[in-house]
Amino acid sequence: MATYQLTINGKQQTVEADADTPMLWVLRDHLDLKGTKFGCGIAQCGACTIHMDGNAVRSCSIPVSAVSEAKITTIEGLSKKADHVLQKAWVEHDVPQCGYCQAGQIMNAAALLQRNSSPSMDEIETAMNGNLCRCGTYNKIKAAISSAASNL
Amino acid sequence: MTVIKTKVDRRSFLKTSALAGGGLMIGFNWACSSSAEVKDPASAWFDINAYLTIANNGEITIMSPNPEIGQNVKTSMPMLVAEELDVDWKDVIVKQAPLDNAFPRQVAGGSQSIRSSWKSMRMAGATARRLMIETAAKEWAVDANSLTTKGGYVLNGSKKLSYGELASKAVGIEIPEEVTLKEPKDFTIIGKSQKNVDLDEIITGKPVFGIDYKQEGMQYAVVLRPPAFGAKLKSFDDTEARKVNGVNDVIQFGDKVAVLGNNTWAAMKGKKALVADWDMSGRLEDTPYHDSEMNKLLNKRVERPSRSDGDALKAMASADKVFEKTYEAPFLPHNTMEPMNFFADVTGDKVKLVGPIQTPAGTRGQIARLLGKSPDDITLEMTRMGGGFGRRLYGDFALEAAEISQKANKAVQVIFSREDDMTAGTYRPASKYKFRAAIKDGKLTGYHLSGAGIGRNNWVRPDWFPAGGIENYLIESSYVDSNITTGAWRAPITNFLAVAEQCFFDELAAEMGQDAIQLRLDILERAKNNPVGEIDYEPAKMIGVIKLAAEKGNWGKAESGVSKGFSAYYSHNTYVAEVADVIMKDGNPIVKNVTVAVDCGIVVNPDAAINQIQGGVVDGMGHALYGDFSFVNGTPQASNFNNYRLIRTKEAPTVDVHFVESLNDPTGLGEPSLPPAGGALANAMAKATGNRLYKIPFVKDQMVFG
Numbered sequence: 001m002a003t004y005q006l007t008i009n010g011k012q013q014t015v016e017a018d019a020d021t022p023m024l025w026v027l028r029d030h031l032d033l034k035g036t037k038f039g040c041g042i043a044q045c046g047a048c049t050i051h052m053d054g055n056a057v058r059s060c061s062i063p064v065s066a067v068s069e070a071k072i073t074t075i076e077g078l079s080k081k082a083d084h085v086l087q088k089a090w091v092e093h094d095v096p097q098c099g100y101c102q103a104g105q106i107m108n109a110a111a112l113l114q115r116n117s118s119p120s121m122d123e124i125e126t127a128m129n130g131n132l133c134r135c136g137t138y139n140k141i142k143a144a145i146s147s148a149a150s151n152l
Numbered sequence: 153m154t155v156i157k158t159k160v161d162r163r164s165f166l167k168t169s170a171l172a173g174g175g176l177m178i179g180f181n182w183a184c185s186s187s188a189e190v191k192d193p194a195s196a197w198f199d200i201n202a203y204l205t206i207a208n209n210g211e212i213t214i215m216s217p218n219p220e221i222g223q224n225v226k227t228s229m230p231m232l233v234a235e236e237l238d239v240d241w242k243d244v245i246v247k248q249a250p251l252d253n254a255f256p257r258q259v260a261g262g263s264q265s266i267r268s269s270w271k272s273m274r275m276a277g278a279t280a281r282r283l284m285i286e287t288a289a290k291e292w293a294v295d296a297n298s299l300t301t302k303g304g305y306v307l308n309g310s311k312k313l314s315y316g317e318l319a320s321k322a323v324g325i326e327i328p329e330e331v332t333l334k335e336p337k338d339f340t341i342i343g344k345s346q347k348n349v350d351l352d353e354i355i356t357g358k359p360v361f362g363i364d365y366k367q368e369g370m371q372y373a374v375v376l377r378p379p380a381f382g383a384k385l386k387s388f389d390d391t392e393a394r395k396v397n398g399v400n401d402v403i404q405f406g407d408k409v410a411v412l413g414n415n416t417w418a419a420m421k422g423k424k425a426l427v428a429d430w431d432m433s434g435r436l437e438d439t440p441y442h443d444s445e446m447n448k449l450l451n452k453r454v455e456r457p458s459r460s461d462g463d464a465l466k467a468m469a470s471a472d473k474v475f476e477k478t479y480e481a482p483f484l485p486h487n488t489m490e491p492m493n494f495f496a497d498v499t500g501d502k503v504k505l506v507g508p509i510q511t512p513a514g515t516r517g518q519i520a521r522l523l524g525k526s527p528d529d530i531t532l533e534m535t536r537m538g539g540g541f542g543r544r545l546y547g548d549f550a551l552e553a554a555e556i557s558q559k560a561n562k563a564v565q566v567i568f569s570r571e572d573d574m575t576a577g578t579y580r581p582a583s584k585y586k587f588r589a590a591i592k593d594g595k596l597t598g599y600h601l602s603g604a605g606i607g608r609n610n611w612v613r614p615d616w617f618p619a620g621g622i623e624n625y626l627i628e629s630s631y632v633d634s635n636i637t638t639g640a641w642r643a644p645i646t647n648f649l650a651v652a653e654q655c656f657f658d659e660l661a662a663e664m665g666q667d668a669i670q671l672r673l674d675i676l677e678r679a680k681n682n683p684v685g686e687i688d689y690e691p692a693k694m695i696g697v698i699k700l701a702a703e704k705g706n707w708g709k710a711e712s713g714v715s716k717g718f719s720a721y722y723s724h725n726t727y728v729a730e731v732a733d734v735i736m737k738d739g740n741p742i743v744k745n746v747t748v749a750v751d752c753g754i755v756v757n758p759d760a761a762i763n764q765i766q767g768g769v770v771d772g773m774g775h776a777l778y779g780d781f782s783f784v785n786g787t788p789q790a791s792n793f794n795n796y797r798l799i800r801t802k803e804a805p806t807v808d809v810h811f812v813e814s815l816n817d818p819t820g821l822g823e824p825s826l827p828p829a830g831g832a833l834a835n836a837m838a839k840a841t842g843n844r845l846y847k848i849p850f851v852k853d854q855m856v857f858g
């Protein structure tokens with residue numbers, strides 16, 4: 001066990017955890033931030049996507065010991081009032097079915113728009129290809145990202 | 153005008169009472185047959201399982217008893233109540249009801265939620281509206297029939313009273329014998345897209361799913377299960393597991409061992425550190441065994457066919473040509489995005505259960521028997537589900553949680569890793585279909601389908617298309633016994649039967665030198681005008697969707713570089729036809745777009761309906777292309793998304809949805825677009841590449857694809 005000082009959604013947090021504990025479980029079990037989801041545990045599905053210094057990463061595959069000073073943002077911290085341009089687009093297109101993958105989809109898309117504010121459909125598909133949606137909401141996800149980009 | 157009786161034998165389908173804190177509460181049954189369908193009132197007797205409340209401030213709350221698995225019933229079913237109640241949708245709050253004694257009967261049925269509740273939900277709303285009107289009539293001392301309603305108010309010329317003002321006064325008013333339902337043309341909520349009621353929670357990461365549930369002091373339990381179907385636990389050593397930081401307990405139950413930890417990661421690590429010795433001397437099945445058993449059955453005639461019209465075997469014997477093809481599909485895991493999980497807290501006599509389950513009442517009963525408790529001592533709270541696809545009909549994970557909690561004397565949440573989820577499944581069973589068609593003088597004179605699969609199922613749908621349209625018609629079904637757990641998987645049976653059948657009709661049309669659609673239409677015309685025997689589908693509706701899909705999908709119109717594949721299927725009382733467009737890119741076939749025509753009666757919530765249909769098509773195509781699941785010595789050969797491929801956004805086609813305009817009662821939507829998808833894909837691929845696909849996963853059969 002070791003003690004880690006983490007910056008999560010702009011807040012300082014102290015966590016006692018084993019060094020190899022993935023950030024996914026630190027967020028979910030130690031800090032009760034349940035918005036970040038477990039899907040595969042091996043960086044294959046994207047359900048656990050968070051931002052580390054603004055980049056989309058798979059929290060299931062980042063041990064807490066590798067985070068150090070990096071600023072972590074989770075779906076809970078993406079916006080204060082659910083008014084991130086993507087969250088608004090998700091409402092406009094009523095994207096989710098079961099909803100389980102959607103936090104990861106939104107976090108991944110947010111990182112995409114951060115580095116490319118007007119992505120082509122090809123660029124959207126390439127960026128989003130690591131995020132599985134078992135319900136098959138891909139059509140709506142792409143449409144929502146496009147309209148979010150056009151509202152930037 | 154639809155007048156609907158609210159009472160049978162003086163017993164009412166509804167009950168009213170005062171709401172704590174003032175206001176009116178109306179209890180009703182979410183999916184109860186309304187009087188129009190009640191044949192035996194005693195058996196249709198009514199259990200209250202849903203509530204509609206009108207608070208003094210005008211707030212309308214609808215308690216939805218049905219679990220939500222992504223099919224959106226939590227939004228669409230309350231829409232039916234709100235429509236007839238005549239309130240603004242924005243004033244309606246929907247809450248998930250728990251399973252307790254006040255809600256005795258709750259199930260999430262296979263695409264049947266809306267269909268079965270279409271009248272009862274509207275009756276509840278209409279009755280509440282009528283009570284508001286009668287209360288207002290008393291207040292104003294006027295004839296109730298002179299009053300109207302709008303947006304949560306009763307109107308009397310220029311005077312109006314809000315439902316909130318009337319609610320408390322309505323408590324004593326007798327429930328009317330019958331109520332009048334709105335005409336579809338007067339709908340203001342039904343038929344207009346309304347957003348998912350849980351949308352804000354989902355996009356902000358609120359803990360709405362089962363896996364998000366947490367109780368102070370609860371332990372996370374990760375379970376080691378037998379590695380193979382047929383394996384048994386001999387012994388295990390938990391020395392290393394107990395050394396893992398955060399591991400608090402190791403519990404054996406049956407052939408399984410649970411590791412309990414302070415957090416999921418600790419429990420997962422503890423499980424990995426267990427050393428188990430398995431008895432592998434039992435019956436361990438593998439895929440070649442399943443294959444050969446199914447092949448044997450396909451070549452044997454059954455004693456009692458599922459259906460036989462005329463004499464198909466004779467037609468074969470006297471045909472100019474017998475055209476024969478066999479199609480096959482493997483087992484499939486469900487792979488809901490949210491892995492199986494459940495919370496249980498067994499303390500003394502009481503049991504508290506929380507989690508994602510499609511069959512809460514049945515699961516509670518099983519747990520009561522397992523633990524030796526009365527169902528009355530068990531509470532079950534249903535959470536939102538991160539997908540179901542049939543997997544959450546089976547409560548094995550909830551039973552595990554209950555047993556572990558009882559043995560450990562702690563509150564636990566069982567969590568499956570993806571590997572656990574994929575290898576301890578309740579799979580879509582493998583199946584094969586052999587079709588034979590007799591062709592004489594260029595005409596189809598006989599049809600013979602033999603279906604076989606793993607597990608006791610009826611592998612055929614003998615009274616659906618092409619039943620009634622072919623003179624000599626023979627349908628057979630047989631099964632292979634197995635110790636691999638199988639169960640319902642989105643659109644059970646038809647999820648592959650439809651693929652096989654719709655591929656066969658395409659091949660048959662080519663063989664006969666006919667247009668693929670025209671052959672189907674000719675059979676349907678016969679079934680419509682002069683059916684052979686009884687049939688259990690409406691050929692006219694099938695013809696309707698086929699024509700709509702052909703028109704919208706530009707069937708028969710040459711588009712450069714585009715190969716089109718057609719498929720149509722009826723299931724869950726809904727008719728669907730699809731045209732898939734495949735293009736070749738760098739020598740690889742790619743599905744660009746799928747045009748879908750759907751006849752599901754009245755479309756309650758159009759945007760959500762489109763979402764379901766798109767999802768079904770993507771799901772059907774994805775599993776047809778990539779679904780690959782086999783067994784060696786009882787052991788599943790795929791375990792996570794690195795060795796089991798699911799369709800991703802780049803591979804998913806755009807799906808263009810068209811509804812047949814209809815005033816008929818709504819039918820299923822969660823499943824019907826899936827069965828035809830694989831066939832449309834295979835038929836387009838065959839045109840694009842010249843290679844006919846017979847075996848799922850197509851990606852293997854095609855070699856270059858993907």
Ligand code: FES
Nearest residue numbers: 039040041046060
């Ligand atoms: S849980 Fe991290 S990528 Fe799947």
Ligand code: FES
Nearest residue numbers: 098099133134135
């Ligand atoms: S909405 Fe269910 S997995 Fe994406």
